[in-house]
Amino acid sequence: MSGNIFTVTTNTKMTVPADFETAITATGFGKFNFLFLLLILASGWAATLESSTMAYVFPAAQCDLDLSLEDKGLLNAITYSGMISSAVIWGFLFDTLGRRKLLMIGFFLDFICVVISSLSQNKEVLIASKFFGGFIMNGPYAALSTYVSEFHSNNYRGRMQLMIAMSFCCGGIVLPLLAWGILPQELNLQISNTFTIYSWNILLFLCSIPSLVSAIIFVFVPESPKFLMTIGENEKALKIFQKIYAKNSGQPPKTFPITELVDEVSLKKKDPNEHGGQVTAKRSQSQALQEGWQQVKPLFFPPHLKNIILVCLIQTLFTMTVNTMRLWLPQIFQALNDYQYYYNVSSADLCESLEMIKSSNVTSDECQVNSDNSSVYINALIVAVVTLVGDLGASSLINKVGKKTLLFVLGILAGGFEITMYFSMNTAFAVAFSSLFATFTHIAANVCIVVIINLFPTTLRTMSLALALMCGRIGSMVGNLVFPLLIRTGCGPPFFTIAALVFACAFLSLLLPNTDSKALECIIMSGNIFTVTTTTKTTVPADFETAITATDFGKFNFYFVLLILVSGWACGFESSTMAYILPVAQCDLDLSLEDKGLLNAITYSGMISSAVIWGFLFDTLGRRKLLMIGFSLDFICVVISSLSQNKEVLLASNFFGGFIINGPYAALSTYVSEFHSNKYRGRMQLMIAVSFSCGGIVLPLLAWGILPQELNLKISDTFTIYSWNILLFLYSIPSLVSAIIFVFVPESPKFLMTVGENEKALKIFQKIYSINSGQPPKTFPITELVDEVSLKKKDPNEHGGQVTAKRSQSQALQEGWQQIKPLFFPPHLKNIIFVCLIQTLFTMTVNTMRLWLPQIFQALNDYQYYYNVSSADLCESLEMIKSSNVTSDECQVNSDNSSVYTNGLIVAVVTLVGDFSASFFINKVGKKTLLFVLGILAGGFEITIYFSMNTAFAVAFSSLFATFTHIAANVCIVVIINLFPTTLRTMSLALALMCARIGSMTGNLIFPLLIRTGCGPPFFTIAALVFACAFLSLLLPNTDSKALE
Template structure:
């Protein structure tokens, strides 16, 4: 065959060919996310842990150090603010140094000196010496408290940056938990150690211990490299590339020679040069932040940070004292508000006898530990929802909730409710400190990022200083007005975030360019749009299960109304599968030529319509014909839904999403018995002479079963066509439009900030035969032929065999499972003294049925389904849901192939064991585990999506699933005779089938590569 008829498709080309002049963000995405990023989270998180412990420790020390340092109200106020003054005064200097000398060096030096200052302060006997050293400590922790966000963020790709930042910020919560925990265990102790002539008591030992994390973090930074993004924008391009290679090697376990980027773009925004005039250089770092386009965002971010620090830090510093005053309030009345309790405390009482160390109430420590736990939970929630809500919406929501909590403090009298409100108003603004820093890292260019974050943090510290200095006086003056002013402050902050419209600004180094499709779809992120696709496609898959499996509950209830014979029952059980098999080939062709979305909408809509018509049909044969038509149309959704969902995701998310989408199979398996359990036991009827039927509960059940189909069809109608399919049809502009829509919905940013001007598509040549207009049959033939030629032939045959084998064993047992349970339950009732085994129960019940049929000459139609069948089916559905969630979490870790082999092995063992054990419950569990092997269908489809090129992917899935449905029909029809004739050998046949599946799975490539396509 001539070369012009051969086409090479290599979706994973990036692993084989080196790219040159790659933009930095694109190169960073190739490093993936793994052990290196986790190590960074640990080290940077420990830095945040240390600096936050230093900043807030003084609030716990004051009562214990009151006599030692001869503190009064005035000197206590100095100590609460001196650390923050040091942070505020030096933050801009650290920002300048980090942007000119490097992030890593600033972090190491500042952490070491912060540690030394803290140790010196712990041994200082005088108040002023302690205050000065705490001021110096503040100067040095100012650097890491802001720079760590820039350093950490520059190691993370766009996809993971927000989530990773949330996980790093968890260490702030750990600091807020461990501080009161350590204080609770240590400060009440009467420790007096003599070291170098100084007395080391409990509060000094407390200060020493909290300084240790800073030293550990500083030592850890010695082993870490400089930020690759800083190196890149400083002109050290080769060093930046080497850092990326190191990250890639540690994350993937591969040799750095396989890193797919050969060189980075030479374009650098700013080359940092040694300058003689430091002050002018310093001003050069600050000035750009206060002129357009950055002025608006710098001011808005600074005001927002000041507002949230005023509450989260300023009020938090006084929180132990507030709790202490509440617990010692003169009123002793629990039915009062916070303000009423504080006003009842006698502030004028003076102790003339001498200095007695004030002891903190245990409630102070407990409340602060609870706040720390609340921080931890909030950071975890942020990590999960940030990609869906967006940083701006999350910030606004937190501000509104905290404002409401502040207002409610003026009215609530219940102690538990007051505690909860304080936790909310202190926690949510505290979370937003990290959110604002993340916004700055995202929107400010790299060469200004360190200074920008430091300036914003400086504004925050100023807010903290002002708040901590006045909150005590304001609470004594007018508590109600104080809480109201803080609530107004937070509401204004939420408005500032909306006015700032952070999403509009784009980084100057994100130049638009021609981008390969896989990279372009990765740049859209993973967020709300992907969730919509997951819900719509998962719902479509749920509809397939409902429409094909609903007869297992309808037939027993409808057998009297429709006067069904045994053969008609068997035909009705399998006729939907026959419709699926007959139509799969046609739907695959239509999906690859007319579009995924159109096929899904038509398929679901018409199948739903046929089910509704079935609910008013009086004739059994007409009912069977309509179920065949239903299967014919639902066959379109059964295969196309996988291709449609997979083509909206990149290589990283695709297997996960297909596994999560398969979770809806479990929901379908819960939906079927759950509704049947609710509706079928009712004994009512309505005569409808016009249709010549008696309307009973099973007819209502049919209508309710099909409602998800209508809903999914409606959702899919409003979703766009698969962008990958549009590209195969040469519709590049339309595909780019879809990607831009995904980007806007996922990131909440403007469409203009999506850095793609044109898509590069390697799978198609300009004269691709799939783009030519042939007749329907000829095009269908051209869609099918490549699957059975060249490298695709083996893969097509393997996938067809896998689908056939899995469907045959699983669907066959599933359809007969209610019958097996029914017979075993009768056996247990009739023979309570005997141990029940699988085959002896089935065969004895079968003999009893035969005996009864010879003795009884009349027939009584029973159309009641036992409750046990519904209950067990619901439990199985729940188990399926957990199995699919488990698959979604581990599929990338273990790999699709290994996970599938594990499923087959486990189900084979449990199936064989069920024939040798005794006990009704144990047999139920073993067969239930065996049926969990049906979850492997989703894994198999995920494998198929990776194996076939886009142009024939829909047809390939349709053909393989057609063989799967043939397997389901085969299994359904042979399992019954096997059970009643050779029950003892049933699972031996299944084990043989599974052994063949394992062999085929072992032959599949571990790393799928799109093969050459021969037409």
């Protein structure tokens, strides 16, 4: 077959086994792909809410939970801590057991954690629940990009990752909307002496819904056909290709032009690797676990080691900056609002407003929460909408510009906007620059994920992604912990520090290998080139990319997007709820400025702690079931957090919520990517980002509807239900829905191929084809899939990574460590380091700003309220945040804060629009170029936030910052998905997200410290980090047009 070129025409069948890229390309892009995006939208929301909720919660809950500035940073960071701790575990499981089931499990567990967090009565419980929420969500979060990428050809892979980012943006829009609707209600329903439901409890509960919905969705979606090919389940993979083809083309599945897929298991056996990595065809789940460690072993040896180190470093810095800023933006907005409120001015100076955050360490008796804070939510919405718009735009540019170039540009721009935030003279500038910063860093973080997905093979993809996300969560955790300390040092340090980190990301990205036009675990068979149309048949075994392309893009994809929308909400709610809760609950929980930072960071702390665990599980056991479990557990955690009566319980529940949601959050991107060809993969990640953005809209709306009610329902002497308790409970619903959804969605066909389940993968392809084309599944042009398990055995790797075909779950776990081992060795090592660093910086900045925006909007609102002015100066308003550390008896919450929620809505809507726009030009611009541009723009807008002279400018610039960073973060995910193979995809994504959560946690902890130092430092620091991300993105390998390995 050497030198043959196959051009398959109408009514012909391919007789040569097709590799994945050929098969997925043959499926086309149509209905299936759009339905797929709709399905994963909820998953994006779930991931966003898991890590962002605290940003809105602690401005409202600071009095209820006695939150200091450092506590707020901890609450922002703790979710990432949980994500960090589970990254390897989730990556291992997803790369060895598959995508779909683990995604379902992960989102369901996250739902539980979010529900638990919504029951928090103290910051300790909230911290714990957010930690476990992060621990659980880390897996689905990392695996989602892998899963989505493995359902798309190289042409769409980057776009689909940005579509995932858009789902995150949607969650970012829903979040301030929910917060706006709930938090100003000032609910104080005392159930007992020890249990009171506040409005922020209700907000947290509502944030659990996307996780539940996501879990439900993943019950119905198929397994990744690429994973199925990788494990030798070519029949299953082929059926999935056929279904995708049928859906996209309207033709019967049997008309799929590919009838046989390449036996990847056999090919791998022919290429021995001393580091392991073998996959047994059609292995059982127990067999998959047994082989798991050998499967991931190659990740830690050349050639993967260099890549994994690089992507982890980049992911860490990007995620640190984006999550630190994202989670502290609500607090900053609250400070701006409070400055306007208390000083009766029309606009707030950013630095002066940050002084209010510094001085917010008061006892519960002294603590006051300004509920007249609608501007906080409006500003947050602006940031979310801008981020969404950025994600949408990035999806159209990622393939044209290139991932490395995009990461570099995004980092530079984001760093610039972070610096300009410091110079914001009013609220409007602060909002505008923060929006741009959040947008660019968000896009960069997702582009980094795309690089990771393209950089590593199937058996290492989730693990490498899990590691990168774990590093990102570590960065998020550290960022959220350090941010309040930077605030205490002055206005400038927080912003300049973040800007510096983003700039570092930008330059580090230049070191990444070029993954543009790279197929997922591209298997070149004696020079054969396959050109397949959707109405042909081929007897040549097709690889995943060929099969998923043959399914086309249609109804299935749209349905899929709708299903994952809720999952995006669940992920977003888990990490963002605190941003709206803290301003309202600060009196109820006696929250200091540091407490707020801790509550924003604690979810990321949980995410960090679970990153490796989730990555391991998703890469060894599959995607769907674990996603279902993860969202289910997250639902429980959010419910527990909604029952919090003190900040300790809230901290604990948020920690565990982060611990749990980290898995589904990471796996969601993996899962979605493994249902799309490269052409749509990046866009689909941005669709996930859109789902997060939609959640970002729902979040302030719910907060706006519930928190101002000032509910105080005393159930007993120790239990009172406040409006924030109800809000937290409502935030658990997406997790529950996500868990239910993942009961029905199929396993990732790419994962099925990876573990030798080609029959199952083929059935999924056939179903996708049938849904997209309207034709019977049997008309799917591909009849056989490449035996990836055999192929891998033919190419043994000294670092492991082998997969037993059709292995059992126990076997998958046993093989898991060997499976992910290649991630830590060349050629993957460099890539994982880079994507982790970039993802860390982007996520740190976007999440820090995102979670502190409600607090900043509240400060702006309070400044206008108390000083009776029409607009607040950002710096002057932030002074109110500094000075908000009062006792519960002294504490006052300004419930006249509709502007807080409207601002949050503006940010969320702008982010949503940005995500949606990015999905159209991610392929045109190229992921690297897009990351660079987004980073530069976001950094610039972050800087301009500082110079905002009034609330309008602060909201506008923060919206743009949030939009660009959000898009960037999701573009980074697309990069990760394209960089790493199926068996390493979720692990690599989980690691990158873990690093991102570490960054988010760090950012949210440092942000209040930066606020205390002055008005400028927080914004200049974030801008610097975003700029660093922009330049680091230039170092990423080009993953444009790269097929899923």
